[in-house]
Amino acid sequence: MNTSAPALDVRNVGKTYHLWPSPASRLWGPLLYRMSGWTRWFPALSQRLLAGAQARLHTHRALEGVSFSLERGEALGIIGLNGSGKSTLLQIIAGVLPATTGTVVANGRIAALLELGSGFNPELTGRENVRINAAILGITPAQLRERLDDIIAFADIGEYIDEPVKTYSSGMALRLAFAVQVHIDPDILIVDEALAVGDAAFQAKAMARMEQILARGTTLLFVGHDLNVLRAFCQRGILLEEGRVTAQGLPEDVIEQYLFQVHAKASAAAAADAPVRTDQGFASPDGAILRATLRDGVRNIALRHGDPVDVDVELFADPAIGAAACIVDVLDRRGVPVSGRRVRLPPRSGEGRLQFRIRFQALLQRGAYRVRLRLVDAPGMENARVLARHDGGLSFEVVDDCREEFTGLFPLPASVEFAEAPVQAEGG
Incomplete structure (x- = not known):
């Protein structure tokens, strides 16, 4: 692993989906496209066949020209309205989806909190699913033996750990999946709305665990609508709009533009411009x-x-x-x-x-x-x-240095009263 290179380098990433209006179009569209190549010696016929193929194909650009770089230990938050391409971007970075254009270079182990619990086998027990997930994430059997007790304790699902996952509530499965991901010591942690799992007590424990992970120098890529998490953990923010980066900078500045975007959308029905x-x-x-x-x-x-x-x-x-x-x-x-x-x-x-x-x-x-x-x-x-x-x-x-009078950003009104401590007699 190259320690001098950025932890994550995303360059000109784009994702285009090809949509077919019907199963028949999925058949005829590529066939007409191929036929237009076969008939290239007859330009008029070739153009008609190509036009027929294009009429049956619709494209959707989920991402276009997204670029950013993350240094080791840096935390970046990505926000945007629903459908702006946030989850698609995370899936490309995590290797779940291929990018149509651009490159993603990650230096280090990636842990992705995306669709928590989606890889669990419902017929197997929670303990068995932990072993399988850990192996998929690159954890050796020896490392898992050292961490298994901590994972089970963190999930806090009691005796259900040895019951089939199909008997779990959705919250129990999410907590177990979250526990596995945050105990693999990732170099890059990708979080997609995963900090809202469980009840209030578990959420507090999840936030504390996140702080421990970041304190070790882990790089964080956070996506979500919880703006307080963005303020708490991230040094930089990115705003996505219709698959493009429209703002980068300090979290508060990006949040401000995002909130304006939310309000503008809410009033769009009543305003033409x-x-x-x-x-x-x-x-x-x-x-x-x-x-x-x-x-x-x-x-x-x-x-x-x-x-x-x-x-x-x-x-x-x-x-x-x-x-x-x-x-x-x-x-x-x-x-x-x-x-x-x-x-x-x-x-x-x-x-x-x-x-x-x-x-x-x-x-x-x-x-x-x-x-x-x-x-x-x-x-x-x-x-x-x-x-x-x-x-x-x-x-x-x-311009004044007021540290002699108060610490922090601003003074706290307070009174101080001194009193001499009574002298305690020997043997008392």
Whole structure:
């Protein structure tokens, strides 16, 4: 294994499926295609036969031109709407599906948590299936003897381990399959929505096991809709849309664009135009506009700990949207939200334009921070639709080193009281 090479290198991967509308088309399509070659000396006839073959063949491009590289110990999250090609990409990387175009080079053992339990024989016991799965994954009998007890304990299905898998509930089979995969010490771990297996206690145990695996330097490729897992484990994110990579970068930035995509899809039925990108960020079909600068029109400032930060905001939102709000987030250099404020907009009349200034104190540790704004229609905390967002590079830098006063990112209000400990007499 080449330790200097990337753990995973994906280059220009594409996947095209050939679809036939009927069994007869599957027969006649290739036959007409071959006949068009046989009759190439008669161009008119050859073209008609070729057109007949193409009329019977439909193609679907699940992936097109996907490229990325993962270093050892790096964690990458892939998100996207249903049908964007996420699972297809993972199956190609895991070797389950062949790619139509492009190459995938993996340096190290791959463990793929895809269709958990799909390889189990229902007539065999759980213990027997563990042995078979371990052998398929390249675990030697000696290695399995060392890990078998840990696998069984992790699955926590009790005496059912010696019962046929056909007697298991779906959750028991998933837990056993997950236990096998996470105990083979993979170099590259591929996870497709597999962290939602079992009850809350097992999920907590699965998350803890994931942290142990990553701490050993395992490379992680995660796909799913659980954005909190993406934030917790991944250093980078990729957004797939209709089989193409449309965004790469910090997880929070990719998540933000994904959420906008979700909201745009939800409102597509009521809007004829698709969302368009503007210089300030994204404007929705509602025509909402959001612009912002720091005080005096600047975009970047340096300041002392505790100095005020003023953000001047100009926006437009349809006055008929009664639950409009502007969310102002402060992000660290990795894109992780540090804090923020949700500003509910007052009733608007006329054109629906509004200006306001929000001020907060930079009670933060030394470092650079970014300001991001979102204009949302939010009737409830869990029900928000992004109308527009501004991520145009507003930032500030705190120049003071305040580690003598507090640790972490911001101070924690606390009181400290000292008292002398009583002197204990000898022999007491």
